[in-house]
Amino acid sequence: MQQTESARAKLRDLIVAGAYAPGQRLTETEIADALAMSRTPVREAFRALIADGLVRSAGRGVQVVALDTAALRHAYQVRAALEALTAELAATRHAQGRIAPADLAALVEDAEQAEATTLAGDFAAAVTHNRRFHTRIAALAANPVAAAALDRLWDQIVVSTRASLDPRGRPAHVNVQHRELLAAIREGRAADAAAAARAHVMDTLGEGSD
Known part of the structure:
Protein backbone atom coordinates (compact mmCIF):
# COMPACT_ATOMS: atom_id res chain seq x y z
CA MET A 1 0.00 0.00 0.00
CA GLN A 2 2.80 2.42 0.89
CA GLN A 3 4.57 1.79 -2.43
CA THR A 4 1.33 2.20 -4.32
CA GLU A 5 0.62 5.55 -2.68
CA SER A 6 4.19 6.66 -3.30
CA ALA A 7 3.89 5.73 -6.98
CA ARG A 8 0.55 7.50 -7.27
CA ALA A 9 1.86 10.67 -5.62
CA LYS A 10 5.04 10.79 -7.71
CA LEU A 11 3.27 10.14 -10.99
CA ARG A 12 0.52 12.62 -10.14
CA ASP A 13 3.14 15.30 -9.44
CA LEU A 14 4.89 14.58 -12.75
CA ILE A 15 1.65 14.81 -14.72
CA VAL A 16 0.51 18.03 -13.02
CA ALA A 17 3.98 19.54 -13.52
CA GLY A 18 3.74 18.88 -17.24
CA ALA A 19 6.37 16.14 -17.50
CA TYR A 20 3.81 14.07 -19.40
CA ALA A 21 1.64 15.92 -21.90
CA PRO A 22 -2.12 15.54 -22.32
CA GLY A 23 -2.80 12.66 -24.67
CA GLN A 24 0.57 11.02 -23.97
CA ARG A 25 0.43 7.26 -23.46
CA LEU A 26 2.22 5.80 -20.44
CA THR A 27 3.11 2.15 -19.94
CA GLU A 28 3.72 0.26 -16.73
CA THR A 29 7.28 -0.58 -17.77
CA GLU A 30 8.13 3.02 -18.69
CA ILE A 31 6.81 4.47 -15.43
CA ALA A 32 8.26 1.66 -13.30
CA ASP A 33 11.68 2.44 -14.76
CA ALA A 34 11.20 6.21 -14.29
CA LEU A 35 10.17 5.78 -10.65
CA ALA A 36 12.61 2.95 -9.92
CA MET A 37 9.75 0.73 -8.76
CA SER A 38 8.27 -2.60 -9.68
CA ARG A 39 5.30 -2.73 -12.04
CA THR A 40 2.79 -3.79 -9.36
CA PRO A 41 2.58 -0.47 -7.45
CA VAL A 42 2.63 1.39 -10.77
CA ARG A 43 -0.33 -0.67 -11.98
CA GLU A 44 -2.23 0.21 -8.79
CA ALA A 45 -1.20 3.85 -9.15
CA PHE A 46 -2.66 3.86 -12.66
CA ARG A 47 -5.98 2.65 -11.25
CA ALA A 48 -5.98 5.38 -8.61
CA LEU A 49 -5.17 8.09 -11.15
CA ILE A 50 -7.93 6.82 -13.43
CA ALA A 51 -10.32 7.32 -10.51
CA ASP A 52 -8.88 10.82 -10.01
CA GLY A 53 -9.59 11.65 -13.65
CA LEU A 54 -5.95 12.36 -14.58
CA VAL A 55 -5.51 9.36 -16.89
CA ARG A 56 -7.69 6.92 -18.79
CA SER A 57 -7.14 3.29 -19.78
CA ALA A 58 -5.28 2.89 -23.06
CA GLY A 59 -4.48 -0.70 -24.00
CA ARG A 60 -1.83 -2.03 -21.65
CA GLY A 61 -1.15 1.42 -20.23
CA VAL A 62 -2.90 4.71 -19.65
CA GLN A 63 -3.21 8.03 -21.45
CA VAL A 64 -2.98 11.44 -19.80
CA VAL A 65 -6.42 13.01 -19.90
CA ALA A 66 -7.06 16.30 -21.68
CA LEU A 67 -10.52 17.69 -20.95
CA ASP A 68 -12.35 18.90 -24.04
Whole structure:
Protein backbone atom coordinates (compact mmCIF):
# COMPACT_ATOMS: atom_id res chain seq x y z
CA MET A 1 0.00 0.00 0.00
CA GLN A 2 2.80 2.42 0.89
CA GLN A 3 4.57 1.79 -2.43
CA THR A 4 1.33 2.20 -4.32
CA GLU A 5 0.62 5.55 -2.68
CA SER A 6 4.19 6.66 -3.30
CA ALA A 7 3.89 5.73 -6.98
CA ARG A 8 0.55 7.50 -7.27
CA ALA A 9 1.86 10.67 -5.62
CA LYS A 10 5.04 10.79 -7.71
CA LEU A 11 3.27 10.14 -10.99
CA ARG A 12 0.52 12.62 -10.14
CA ASP A 13 3.14 15.30 -9.44
CA LEU A 14 4.89 14.58 -12.75
CA ILE A 15 1.65 14.81 -14.72
CA VAL A 16 0.51 18.03 -13.02
CA ALA A 17 3.98 19.54 -13.52
CA GLY A 18 3.74 18.88 -17.24
CA ALA A 19 6.37 16.14 -17.50
CA TYR A 20 3.81 14.07 -19.40
CA ALA A 21 1.64 15.92 -21.90
CA PRO A 22 -2.12 15.54 -22.32
CA GLY A 23 -2.80 12.66 -24.67
CA GLN A 24 0.57 11.02 -23.97
CA ARG A 25 0.43 7.26 -23.46
CA LEU A 26 2.22 5.80 -20.44
CA THR A 27 3.11 2.15 -19.94
CA GLU A 28 3.72 0.26 -16.73
CA THR A 29 7.28 -0.58 -17.77
CA GLU A 30 8.13 3.02 -18.69
CA ILE A 31 6.81 4.47 -15.43
CA ALA A 32 8.26 1.66 -13.30
CA ASP A 33 11.68 2.44 -14.76
CA ALA A 34 11.20 6.21 -14.29
CA LEU A 35 10.17 5.78 -10.65
CA ALA A 36 12.61 2.95 -9.92
CA MET A 37 9.75 0.73 -8.76
CA SER A 38 8.27 -2.60 -9.68
CA ARG A 39 5.30 -2.73 -12.04
CA THR A 40 2.79 -3.79 -9.36
CA PRO A 41 2.58 -0.47 -7.45
CA VAL A 42 2.63 1.39 -10.77
CA ARG A 43 -0.33 -0.67 -11.98
CA GLU A 44 -2.23 0.21 -8.79
CA ALA A 45 -1.20 3.85 -9.15
CA PHE A 46 -2.66 3.86 -12.66
CA ARG A 47 -5.98 2.65 -11.25
CA ALA A 48 -5.98 5.38 -8.61
CA LEU A 49 -5.17 8.09 -11.15
CA ILE A 50 -7.93 6.82 -13.43
CA ALA A 51 -10.32 7.32 -10.51
CA ASP A 52 -8.88 10.82 -10.01
CA GLY A 53 -9.59 11.65 -13.65
CA LEU A 54 -5.95 12.36 -14.58
CA VAL A 55 -5.51 9.36 -16.89
CA ARG A 56 -7.69 6.92 -18.79
CA SER A 57 -7.14 3.29 -19.78
CA ALA A 58 -5.28 2.89 -23.06
CA GLY A 59 -4.48 -0.70 -24.00
CA ARG A 60 -1.83 -2.03 -21.65
CA GLY A 61 -1.15 1.42 -20.23
CA VAL A 62 -2.90 4.71 -19.65
CA GLN A 63 -3.21 8.03 -21.45
CA VAL A 64 -2.98 11.44 -19.80
CA VAL A 65 -6.42 13.01 -19.90
CA ALA A 66 -7.06 16.30 -21.68
CA LEU A 67 -10.52 17.69 -20.95
CA ASP A 68 -12.35 18.90 -24.04
CA THR A 69 -14.07 22.29 -24.09
CA ALA A 70 -17.36 21.01 -22.67
CA ALA A 71 -15.72 18.92 -19.94
CA LEU A 72 -13.46 21.82 -18.98
CA ARG A 73 -16.48 24.12 -18.68
CA HIS A 74 -18.17 21.57 -16.42
CA ALA A 75 -15.04 21.32 -14.28
CA TYR A 76 -14.89 25.10 -13.85
CA GLN A 77 -18.57 25.24 -12.95
CA VAL A 78 -18.15 22.64 -10.22
CA ARG A 79 -14.97 24.32 -9.02
CA ALA A 80 -16.81 27.66 -8.83
CA ALA A 81 -19.54 26.11 -6.68
CA LEU A 82 -17.05 24.41 -4.36
CA GLU A 83 -14.82 27.48 -4.00
CA ALA A 84 -17.88 29.60 -3.23
CA LEU A 85 -18.76 27.09 -0.50
CA THR A 86 -15.27 26.98 1.01
CA ALA A 87 -14.93 30.78 0.93
CA GLU A 88 -18.30 31.14 2.65
CA LEU A 89 -17.37 28.58 5.30
CA ALA A 90 -13.96 30.19 5.89
CA ALA A 91 -15.54 33.64 6.33
CA THR A 92 -18.18 32.22 8.68
CA ARG A 93 -15.60 30.40 10.78
CA HIS A 94 -13.47 33.53 10.98
CA ALA A 95 -16.48 35.59 12.12
CA GLN A 96 -17.06 32.98 14.81
CA GLY A 97 -13.46 33.23 15.99
CA ARG A 98 -12.64 29.70 14.89
CA ILE A 99 -9.64 30.54 12.71
CA ALA A 100 -6.30 31.10 14.43
CA PRO A 101 -4.57 34.44 13.69
CA ALA A 102 -1.53 32.56 12.40
CA ASP A 103 -3.65 30.68 9.86
CA LEU A 104 -5.23 33.89 8.62
CA ALA A 105 -1.80 35.52 8.41
CA ALA A 106 -0.62 32.60 6.27
CA LEU A 107 -3.54 33.19 3.90
CA VAL A 108 -2.59 36.87 3.61
CA GLU A 109 1.00 35.85 2.87
CA ASP A 110 -0.18 33.45 0.17
CA ALA A 111 -2.20 36.24 -1.47
CA GLU A 112 0.74 38.64 -1.34
CA GLN A 113 3.13 36.11 -2.86
CA ALA A 114 0.64 35.24 -5.59
CA GLU A 115 0.27 38.93 -6.44
CA ALA A 116 4.01 39.65 -6.40
CA THR A 117 4.95 36.73 -8.64
CA THR A 118 2.06 37.41 -11.02
CA LEU A 119 3.10 41.04 -11.46
CA ALA A 120 6.73 40.00 -11.88
CA GLY A 121 5.77 37.62 -14.69
CA ASP A 122 7.21 34.64 -12.84
CA PHE A 123 4.66 32.24 -14.23
CA ALA A 124 5.75 29.02 -12.53
CA ALA A 125 5.89 30.65 -9.09
CA ALA A 126 2.61 32.50 -9.69
CA VAL A 127 0.79 29.25 -10.45
CA THR A 128 2.19 27.65 -7.29
CA HIS A 129 1.31 30.56 -5.00
CA ASN A 130 -2.10 31.01 -6.57
CA ARG A 131 -3.05 27.42 -5.98
CA ARG A 132 -1.65 27.62 -2.43
CA PHE A 133 -3.89 30.64 -1.75
CA HIS A 134 -7.02 28.81 -2.90
CA THR A 135 -6.00 25.59 -1.16
CA ARG A 136 -5.50 27.52 2.08
CA ILE A 137 -9.05 28.87 1.87
CA ALA A 138 -10.34 25.32 1.43
CA ALA A 139 -8.35 24.25 4.49
CA LEU A 140 -9.75 27.14 6.55
CA ALA A 141 -13.25 26.02 5.59
CA ALA A 142 -12.60 22.77 7.50
CA ASN A 143 -14.61 20.69 5.03
CA PRO A 144 -12.33 17.83 3.94
CA VAL A 145 -14.80 16.51 1.35
CA ALA A 146 -14.87 19.85 -0.48
CA ALA A 147 -11.09 20.24 -0.16
CA ALA A 148 -10.41 16.80 -1.64
CA ALA A 149 -12.83 17.37 -4.53
CA LEU A 150 -11.24 20.74 -5.27
CA ASP A 151 -7.77 19.22 -5.27
CA ARG A 152 -8.79 16.71 -7.95
CA LEU A 153 -10.47 19.42 -10.03
CA TRP A 154 -7.41 21.67 -9.81
CA ASP A 155 -5.22 18.82 -11.10
CA GLN A 156 -7.52 18.14 -14.07
CA ILE A 157 -7.81 21.84 -14.97
CA VAL A 158 -4.06 22.50 -14.71
CA VAL A 159 -3.20 19.52 -16.92
CA SER A 160 -5.80 20.45 -19.54
CA THR A 161 -5.03 24.18 -19.72
CA ARG A 162 -1.24 24.27 -19.29
CA ALA A 163 -0.53 24.82 -22.99
CA SER A 164 -2.75 27.91 -23.14
CA LEU A 165 -1.73 29.52 -19.85
CA ASP A 166 -0.32 33.03 -20.24
CA PRO A 167 1.16 34.86 -17.24
CA ARG A 168 0.48 38.18 -18.96
CA GLY A 169 -3.21 37.45 -19.44
CA ARG A 170 -4.90 39.55 -16.77
CA PRO A 171 -2.66 39.91 -13.69
CA ALA A 172 -4.18 43.15 -12.40
CA HIS A 173 -7.72 41.76 -12.54
CA VAL A 174 -6.72 38.51 -10.84
CA ASN A 175 -4.97 40.38 -8.04
CA VAL A 176 -7.95 42.69 -7.46
CA GLN A 177 -10.23 39.65 -7.23
CA HIS A 178 -7.89 37.95 -4.77
CA ARG A 179 -7.87 41.07 -2.59
CA GLU A 180 -11.68 41.28 -2.66
CA LEU A 181 -11.98 37.62 -1.69
CA LEU A 182 -9.41 37.98 1.07
CA ALA A 183 -11.12 41.08 2.47
CA ALA A 184 -14.49 39.35 2.58
CA ILE A 185 -13.03 36.41 4.50
CA ARG A 186 -11.08 38.63 6.92
CA GLU A 187 -14.20 40.71 7.61
CA GLY A 188 -16.43 37.67 8.05
CA ARG A 189 -18.71 38.59 5.13
CA ALA A 190 -19.72 35.06 4.17
CA ALA A 191 -22.12 35.91 1.31
CA ASP A 192 -19.65 38.35 -0.22
CA ALA A 193 -16.83 35.81 0.07
CA ALA A 194 -18.92 33.21 -1.74
CA ALA A 195 -19.86 35.65 -4.50
CA ALA A 196 -16.26 36.81 -4.94
CA ALA A 197 -14.94 33.26 -5.14
CA ARG A 198 -17.59 32.18 -7.65
CA ALA A 199 -17.02 35.24 -9.87
CA HIS A 200 -13.25 34.77 -9.75
CA VAL A 201 -13.42 31.17 -10.93
CA MET A 202 -16.02 31.80 -13.63
CA ASP A 203 -14.00 34.72 -14.99
CA THR A 204 -11.20 32.26 -15.75
CA LEU A 205 -13.47 29.94 -17.73
CA GLY A 206 -12.68 31.47 -21.07
CA GLU A 207 -9.21 32.67 -20.15
CA GLY A 208 -7.29 29.47 -19.46
CA SER A 209 -5.54 31.05 -16.47
CA ASP A 210 -6.20 31.97 -12.87
